[in-house]
Amino acid sequence: MSNNEKLLKKAQKLSIHEKMFQCPICSGAMKVERMASLECENRHCYDISRQGYVNLLNQTPRTKYDKALFEARKKISGSGFFGPMVEAVTSRLIQAMKSRESRKSVRLLDAGCGEGSHLSAILRKLREQRMVPDVLGVGMDIAKEGIVTAAKTSPDPIWCVADLSQSPFADQQFDYILNILSPSNYSEFRRLLTSDGMLVKVIPGSMYLQELRALFYTGTGKETYSNDGTMELFIRHFERIEFDELRYRVILDSNQMKQLIHMTPLSWSISPEVIERMPDGEMEVTADFTLLYGWI
Ligand SMILES: [Zn+2]
Numbered sequence: 001m002s003n004n005e006k007l008l009k010k011a012q013k014l015s016i017h018e019k020m021f022q023c024p025i026c027s028g029a030m031k032v033e034r035m036a037s038l039e040c041e042n043r044h045c046y047d048i049s050r051q052g053y054v055n056l057l058n059q060t061p062r063t064k065y066d067k068a069l070f071e072a073r074k075k076i077s078g079s080g081f082f083g084p085m086v087e088a089v090t091s092r093l094i095q096a097m098k099s100r101e102s103r104k105s106v107r108l109l110d111a112g113c114g115e116g117s118h119l120s121a122i123l124r125k126l127r128e129q130r131m132v133p134d135v136l137g138v139g140m141d142i143a144k145e146g147i148v149t150a151a152k153t154s155p156d157p158i159w160c161v162a163d164l165s166q167s168p169f170a171d172q173q174f175d176y177i178l179n180i181l182s183p184s185n186y187s188e189f190r191r192l193l194t195s196d197g198m199l200v201k202v203i204p205g206s207m208y209l210q211e212l213r214a215l216f217y218t219g220t221g222k223e224t225y226s227n228d229g230t231m232e233l234f235i236r237h238f239e240r241i242e243f244d245e246l247r248y249r250v251i252l253d254s255n256q257m258k259q260l261i262h263m264t265p266l267s268w269s270i271s272p273e274v275i276e277r278m279p280d281g282e283m284e285v286t287a288d289f290t291l292l293y294g295w296i
Helices: 003-016 067-078 083-099 117-127 144-153 186-192 210-217 228-236 254-263 272-276
Strands: 030-033 037-040 045-047 105-111 134-141 158-161 174-180 193-204 240-252 283-295
Touching (some): 003 030, 067 117, 067 254, 083 117, 083 174, 083 240, 083 283, 105 117, 105 186, 117 174, 144 158, 186 193, 228 240, 228 283, 254 283
Parallel strands (some): 105 134, 105 174, 174 193
Antiparallel strands (some): 037 045, 193 283, 240 283
């Protein structure tokens, strides 16, 4: 397929789902125009990029999330570090999809999808299942570099550069929202979920990357971490909640360790000399996650 054909296909997919969007400036209804952009009734216009994503930001924020960081995240995802977590999230989605009355199609939003590795892996696994409805995947992130990487790697979902505090979607458009290791906006989650929709939020547990914490933070008072505050905030926003805990260890080689250190915000406040002193060679690291499920 030529690039133009690919782009046309993407625009057609967007136009089938154009009612899902609303203008992030004026909340007006949106339409795909000339197979080239999404435009609202007040003529605010958002182009469909060459790579097939839509940029719905009004201004580009400064962020630490650059291209190198997303490449590092993609490599770490490829190493299998997140595999059991992604598997657990997918199983819970399959269980939820099978227990609801038979619906032909559902929408799944990944809010804060970064370079899209988790959403792509979850969609692949869902499509292998029988008895699961047709799933439209939508990935959004405020970091354009993440979405560019996502759109190049995986053409299947609809990818949007957008701000979660002014998300470009109409009310009650999503049956499932994922929010994996990424900041939340609970009023937006409540607005975007269908009345029986489910939010899946993944947060680090207290032992997440404890080996790096020990190396970077010994003697600073930051060696330990608790997710109690995040959990309390989550509980306050939902009628019904459930949660799972998941802990496992992964051996990473020295190259993968470099990617992991580059990827994690834990290292951002650390001087390069401390990072230089890291032992060379493979290392065993702990993955520890709390998976929170909420219904409004
Ligand atoms: Zn508008």
